[in-house]
Amino acid sequence: MKESTFLNIINPVKDKMYRLALRLLTSREAAEDATQEVILKLWNRKNRIKHYANVEAFAMTVTRNYCLDQLKSKQNNNLRIVHQNYESSNSSLQTEIEVNDEIQWLSRIIAGLPEQQKMIFQLRDIEQYDFEEIAEIMEMKQTAIRVALSRARKAIREQLIKKHNYGIR
């Protein structure tokens, strides 16, 4: 497989990989490094990549495993404390401030979820994968995924209401 063909396969997936890594590792730098590492791993296994029916799901699985390993290794334990600064490049200043505020709340709430729910929420509600693909990426049964997704969605909304009195005001 040539470099260009490989990059053509990876390009549509790389942002999704990065976002999954960012969700798990919190820090942008760590997520960028993780994505780069995973892409290198895939490149080294390029000859076997053809045999996978769904390369995208495979790439996401590798990303997921890599990030979980990173979280487990002591070296990265301090990453959890790193504060997230989200910046959006477009939209006016006023709306930007409002949006950023809400985004920070939600980011914090989601960061508090168990890793599994975090990933499933990311894959479904942000990346919009269907359940079959999520099952493949997470190496779980579809029913278990629906349960975890439901828990994540309920927990997020509950905390949003509890912490900030939204919806009751």
Place this chain on the structure above:
Amino acid sequence: MELDKIERLLARYEEGETSLAEEKILRNYFLNNDVPEYLRSYQMIFTYANHQAQEKLRKEPEINPRKNWYAWSSVAAILILALGLFFFNDTSSRLNENDLGTITEEEVALEKARETLAMVSQIMNEGKSDLVYLKEFNKTTNKIIQID
């Protein structure tokens, strides 16, 4: 009524039973409409998800990283250094043939060699015994409570 339909979809959304198409209907509704106050929390979640999906990898991935080059250059540097030291030291401290073989008897030579080796291993063991304190590091890090 449209709101009625949205509420029904939301109930199923919370149970994880909505299809992608149904979730698209919800997303479009929340991103494009003013919603009643009691649905604000859902709007925040959908806005958030939409915003997060625009996050992009800033660096282009490299599949031939320059790391390799760095690794080889350090190998070369070490080689040059080692060879250089080897050749220069060789001329300054050449071994004198007369200093060797001062002990002629085999028995004595064996005894001397044994003595020397015993001394080396004893010093090694003494040095190693101090390393026990390193375990303390692991004990103390386990005591740090992680606050999320």
